[in-house]
Amino acid sequence: MxxxxxxxxxxxxxxxxxxxxxxxxxxxxxxxxxxxxxxxxxxxxxxxNDGHEEFSRRLADCLRRELPPFLTRDADKALFADILQPSCAAVNNASNRNGAP
Missing domain, CATH: 1.20.5 (Single alpha-helices involved in coiled-coils or other helix-helix interfaces)
Structure with a gap:
């Protein structure tokens, strides 16, 4: 060898x-x-998870504010549409805090 x-x-x-x-x-x-x-x-x-309401609300607010500029593709934005759009409950809570009926 x-x-x-x-x-x-x-x-x-x-x-x-x-x-x-x-x-x-x-x-x-x-x-x-x-x-x-x-x-x-x-x-x-x-x-x-219903056990963390305050954290969930703050997290959802943060995601709605910070995630859209991060997502550049329409297909990616569609994946997060349910998170990025405020829920009816969140809209109602916000309007109740602001004194709206």
Whole structure:
């Protein structure tokens, strides 16, 4: 069996490094996606959970204010239409606080 030259060994090590780097990048992307899914699930749970009314109201207000400029595609905006439009209850509560009948 012939011994590999230094250049061949370096090329082999470089290929291994690239493969490991690709695997690391894939793991990082998967972790990032998982974090986003869990955070989204948490937010949606808090928006619909009756046990956290004040937090839910403040969160919904924040999302209505901050999310529209973040969403650039119409399809993305459509996904959040139910969150971005004030609910009837929120409109009624706001008008009641302002003294409207």
């Amino acid at each position: 012939a011994r590999k030259t230094i250049e061949e060994r370096l090329a082999q090590l470089e290929a291994q490094k690239k493969a490991l780097q690709a695997r690391l990048t894939k793991q990082e992307r998967a972790a990032d996606t998982r974090r986003k899914v869990l955070l989204g699930a948490f937010i949606l749970d808090r928006l619909t």
